[in-house]
Amino acid sequence: MGYVALGIRALIGAVFLASSIGKVTGRGAFGRFVSSVGDMRVVPRHRARAVARTVVTAEFAVWPALTAPVPAVAAAGFAVGAGLLVVFTSGIALSMRRGARTPCRCFGVSASPLGPRHIVRNLVLTALAVVGAVAVLVSGPVDPGGAAVAVLGGLLLGALVATLDDVLDLFRPVHRPSGPARGR
Numbered sequence: 415m416g417y418v419a420l421g422i423r424a425l426i427g428a429v430f431l432a433s434s435i436g437k438v439t440g441r442g443a444f445g446r447f448v449s450s451v452g453d454m455r456v457v458p459r460h461r462a463r464a465v466a467r468t469v470v471t472a473e474f475a476v477w478p479a480l481t482a483p484v485p486a487v488a489a490a491g492f493a494v495g496a497g498l499l500v501v502f503t504s505g506i507a508l509s510m511r512r513g514a515r516t517p518c519r520c521f522g523v524s525a526s527p528l529g530p531r532h533i534v535r536n537l538v539l540t541a542l543a544v545v546g547a548v549a550v551l552v553s554g555p556v557d558p559g560g561a562a563v564a565v566l567g568g569l570l571l572g573a574l575v576a577t578l579d580d581v582l583d584l585f586r587p588v589h590r591p592s593g594p595a596r597g598r
Contacts, residue, residue: 415549415553416561417556417563418549419546419553420561420568422542422549423481423488423492423546423565423568425542425568425569425572425575426476426477426480426495426539426542426546426572427491428477428568429572430473430476433522436521436523436576437519437522450519451465451469454506454528455509456508476495480495485551489550489551492546492550493547496543496544500536502536503536503537503540506528506533507533509528510530521576521579524583531578539575
């Protein structure tokens with residue numbers, strides 16, 4: 415269980431690191447996140463900035479907790495992360511039900527509209543966070559080589575999760591404007 419705990423700590427930690435940093439880094443990133451929170455039509459628009467601040471603050475608490483050497487602190491990080499993911503999933507589902515097509519600013523930059531894949535992603539991450547919380551509390555000793563592999567694997571999967579919208583957008587069909595063909 416030690417390697418599972420390390421791998422999931424790295425994965426969930428990388429996801430929340432990318433998420434929190436992505437929402438506040440770069441010109442206008444936080445403003446775009448605030449707009450997307452308001453556009454979701456889940457909270458009143460005048461509350462969007464306060465909700466966005468709360469989300470970013472909570473996300474900034476998750477990843478440092480997961481790096482803590484004290485198992486109880488790491489388990490608390492997993493619990494906060496799982497709670498956030500449940501709230502995010504509920505918000506996305508409600509937003510979709512209300513017909514909102516706001517961009518996912520989950521990691522700050524993607525313009526992909528929120529959809530079922532975001533719900534599935536969050537449900538998988540929630541399940542992993544729960545497994546991670548249990549694993550970190552019952553973990554035994556690990557050898558350094560295996561630990562390095564587990565952490566590296568978790569970081570790579572976390573990076574994939576954080577860039578998944580961009581990767582999937584590469585495979586979307588290109589829509590060309592209709593009209594007369596040019597250059598023939």
